[in-house]
Amino acid sequence: MKRIRAVVVKEFFHIIRDPKSLLIILVLPLLMIYIFGSALSFDVKKIETVVIDYASSKLSKDLVKVFANNPYYVLIPLDTAGGKGSAVARAEEMLRRGSIKQYLIIPGDFSVNLRKDRPTEVAAIIDGSDSNIANVVYQYNEMVFLDFLSRKQNLEEFLKISTKMYFNPEVKSSTFIIPGLVAVIMIMVSALLTSLSVAREKESGSIALLFISPLRSHEIIVGKTAPYVVVALLEGAIIMLVARFGFGIPIRGNLLILLLFSLVYIVSGLSLGITISTVASTQKLAMLATLLITLLPSILLSGFIFPLDSLDTVLRSFSYLVPATYFLMIIRGVVLKGAALRHFIPEGLILLGFSLLLINVASIKFSRKRQASR
Amino acid sequence: MRILYLLRKELIEIFRQREMLFIIFIAPVLQTIILGYVVTTDIRNVPVQIVNLSKSIDAYRIINRVESSSLFNVKKITRNPEDYVEVFKRGMVSSIIILRDGYDGERKVHQYPEIQILMDGIDSNVALIAAGYFNGITKKYIIDDVSRRGMPLPLESCALIRFNPNLKSINYMGPGIVALLLTIISMFLTSIGLVREKEQQTMDTLLISRLTPIEIYIGKALPMALLGLIEMGIGIAVVILVFGIPLRGNLLYLLIAAVIFLFAILSYALLISTFSSSQQQALFFGWFSMVTFLLLSGLFTPVENIPPAFRWLADINPLRYLIQIIREIFLKGNGIAYFGRELAIMGIITVLVLSFSLLNFKRFISK
Numbered sequence: 001m002k003r004i005r006a007v008v009v010k011e012f013f014h015i016i017r018d019p020k021s022l023l024i025i026l027v028l029p030l031l032m033i034y035i036f037g038s039a040l041s042f043d044v045k046k047i048e049t050v051v052i053d054y055a056s057s058k059l060s061k062d063l064v065k066v067f068a069n070n071p072y073y074v075l076i077p078l079d080t081a082g083g084k085g086s087a088v089a090r091a092e093e094m095l096r097r098g099s100i101k102q103y104l105i106i107p108g109d110f111s112v113n114l115r116k117d118r119p120t121e122v123a124a125i126i127d128g129s130d131s132n133i134a135n136v137v138y139q140y141n142e143m144v145f146l147d148f149l150s151r152k153q154n155l156e157e158f159l160k161i162s163t164k165m166y167f168n169p170e171v172k173s174s175t176f177i178i179p180g181l182v183a184v185i186m187i188m189v190s191a192l193l194t195s196l197s198v199a200r201e202k203e204s205g206s207i208a209l210l211f212i213s214p215l216r217s218h219e220i221i222v223g224k225t226a227p228y229v230v231v232a233l234l235e236g237a238i239i240m241l242v243a244r245f246g247f248g249i250p251i252r253g254n255l256l257i258l259l260l261f262s263l264v265y266i267v268s269g270l271s272l273g274i275t276i277s278t279v280a281s282t283q284k285l286a287m288l289a290t291l292l293i294t295l296l297p298s299i300l301l302s303g304f305i306f307p308l309d310s311l312d313t314v315l316r317s318f319s320y321l322v323p324a325t326y327f328l329m330i331i332r333g334v335v336l337k338g339a340a341l342r343h344f345i346p347e348g349l350i351l352l353g354f355s356l357l358l359i360n361v362a363s364i365k366f367s368r369k370r371q372a373s374r
Numbered sequence: 375m376r377i378l379y380l381l382r383k384e385l386i387e388i389f390r391q392r393e394m395l396f397i398i399f400i401a402p403v404l405q406t407i408i409l410g411y412v413v414t415t416d417i418r419n420v421p422v423q424i425v426n427l428s429k430s431i432d433a434y435r436i437i438n439r440v441e442s443s444s445l446f447n448v449k450k451i452t453r454n455p456e457d458y459v460e461v462f463k464r465g466m467v468s469s470i471i472i473l474r475d476g477y478d479g480e481r482k483v484h485q486y487p488e489i490q491i492l493m494d495g496i497d498s499n500v501a502l503i504a505a506g507y508f509n510g511i512t513k514k515y516i517i518d519d520v521s522r523r524g525m526p527l528p529l530e531s532c533a534l535i536r537f538n539p540n541l542k543s544i545n546y547m548g549p550g551i552v553a554l555l556l557t558i559i560s561m562f563l564t565s566i567g568l569v570r571e572k573e574q575q576t577m578d579t580l581l582i583s584r585l586t587p588i589e590i591y592i593g594k595a596l597p598m599a600l601l602g603l604i605e606m607g608i609g610i611a612v613v614i615l616v617f618g619i620p621l622r623g624n625l626l627y628l629l630i631a632a633v634i635f636l637f638a639i640l641s642y643a644l645l646i647s648t649f650s651s652s653q654q655q656a657l658f659f660g661w662f663s664m665v666t667f668l669l670l671s672g673l674f675t676p677v678e679n680i681p682p683a684f685r686w687l688a689d690i691n692p693l694r695y696l697i698q699i700i701r702e703i704f705l706k707g708n709g710i711a712y713f714g715r716e717l718a719i720m721g722i723i724t725v726l727v728l729s730f731s732l733l734n735f736k737r738f739i740s741k
Contacts, residue, residue, distance in 0.1 A: 028662045041679040042499045128538035129705045139506045146513045168495030287657045310418040339463045
């Protein structure tokens with residue numbers, strides 16, 4: 001224990017000696033959560049739509065009115081600038097330029113057919129180049145059409161559907177994104193923090209001093225990791241405060257439970273960093289490897305943006321390798337749903353397992369290099 | 375021609391380490407393939423629990439329709455009410471559908487079950503789509519049922535999706551991921567390039583050589599641009615061949631856009647390098663700008679949702695323009711007239727940032 005403390009003290013000096021870097025490490029994530037917390041939103045609020053109404057009757061105007069009154073739609077008149085060509089060709093051009101998201105065509109026989117209960121179709125031509133938006137547009141359209149229909153046929157009295165959104169009654173995407181951001185930023189910062197610690201000593205040659213010290217390899221690795229727990233935890237606390245007071249994310253669960261899980265999560269990130277640092281021969285390599293391992297997988301594979309349930313089983317297995325996946329479930333559960341410790345015991349254990357495994361790999365690698373240097 | 379020597383030195387330095395070869399060329403290809411399969415904004419298999427308190431045949435049929443829909447993954451059908459909040463906390467399902475018989479026995483009309491949808495609203499995107507979709511299923515059912523009883527409802531909508539008919543997200547995410555990886559690697563390697571020489575005190579060696587500062591600067595940037603281009607080529611080939619993404623536009627335009635983008639990214643990286651005083655600082659600044667470029671690129675969330683206060687961050691983001699151009703070329707098959715403006719903006723960004731970093735470089739070496 002005493003020997004580990006010696007390494008911890010030495011590493012602390014490394015951190016304190018470079019206050020500018022420490023400041024950068026603490027401030028940048030703060031900026032990140034502030035910027036991304038306000039800038040990232042999935043909400044499709046404005047569906048720019050051109051309606052080409054060939055029927056131009058009372059019924060078809062009713063339908064157009066339903067769209068016009070819907071707050072999600074913005075009806076845009078046809079561009080007259082490129083004056084020539086049919087209405088459809090002009091709408092198509094607007095779609096191609098990206099100034100509208102869709103155009104609707106109401107056929108000429110719309111009202112006649114509808115009044116006589118003959119089948120009729122309304123076409124919606126949607127820009128699919130962003131498939132997420134296209135999907136939402138399609139869903140909204142369907143809802144509007146069904147609304148129009150059921151109102152026209154007085155179906156409302158048959159239909160009794162009530163929807164209740166738990167934990168996020170206003171259905172804001174920030175409630176989803178901000179806790180996720182906390183998780184993603186925390187893992188990246190903690191892995192980056194330790195990723196240099198061993199590689200730097202290798203590059204400067206001071207690693208030889210560690211090699212010949214009487215300390216055992218795992219003591220050195222643990223000692224080099226421990227001081228960063230404080231830095232990373234401080235970091236986590238700061239961004240959590242921003243989430244709470246800057247963005248009004250309610251913390252419904254127990255703070256102590258959150259702290260406990262954060263600790264486990266941070267340690268897994270730090271162990272990931274130190275393992276990379278031991279394996280890599282230069283700082284450059286260590287940094288690049290850390291970035292590639294943490295950046296995209298934590299953003300794309302963790303459920304931060306894309307729901308994990310939508311993945312195939314094979315692909316989903318990749319997400320189980322990403323620590324952020326587990327912490328995302330935990331932080332969303334504890335912070336937003338007020339979940340208790342017992343709900344996330346398996347996830348916590350897996351994170352702990354990650355850390356133990358990685359610390360061991362790092363120690364073994366380190367002692368191999370040590371032996372090789374003799 | 376002296377630059378060529380520096381260029382050679384740089385390339386030797388990069389490839390001296392075997393692992394670097396792997397990280398620069400193989401890792402991005404692997405990541406593109408894995409992530410390309412993963413990034414799907416198509417929402418499927420929303421885990422749902424159905425609580426059926428109704429005895430009617432309608433409830434049974436509606437449940438059937440939910441079960442056969444690919445959007446929902448029915449985990450459990452129960453017949454008793456329970457503590458639903460606890461169910462959500464456990465996190466096994468993210469929506470609960472409760473069907474019960476209406477209490478109003480007076481009316482003569484056919485009674486459909488009353489339906490209550492409880493959603494775990496945390497993932498607002500999924501919650502909205504799933505709730506809407508379920509609404510649609512039920513309404514469709516009732517409409518079908520009513521028309522079977524002789525009250526036909528004839529309006530149908532037919533949706534036509536342009537440019538990406540099957541709404542495959544890989545079609546627009548794939549090329550985007552290549553751009554992301556390119557950003558990460560070239561930006562990172564370049565941003566630590568100058569500061570590394572400084573940290574190891576080899577910058578002085580370069581400075582007392584016959585190379586002018588401008589030549590040193592170019593010698594640092596050029597090899598990275600070369601690497602980046604090769605990598606871009608590999609990445610795009612992977613995307614087209616592995617994922618079968620249609621390339622409807624002109625490959626030449628794509629190349630032009632890629633080159634301009636690469637120079638824009640490199641000039642940012644050089645700027646970071648001249649600002650930092652250690653590799654570690656360069657790493658953190660580089661990481662910060664990468665994440666900013668990446669998340670505000672419009673790849674994940676629409677750019678128009680960025681509030682005005684941060685819009686400028688998206689405006690100076692070259693990745694955002696590249697992603698837009700990529701989508702136009704790949705999916706819409708647009709010509710240069712549609713994205714000439716974006717190309718020009720990227721060019722202006724490059725020139726501005728490059729000259730700024732050059733000024734700063736002079737200060738950097740005189741320190």
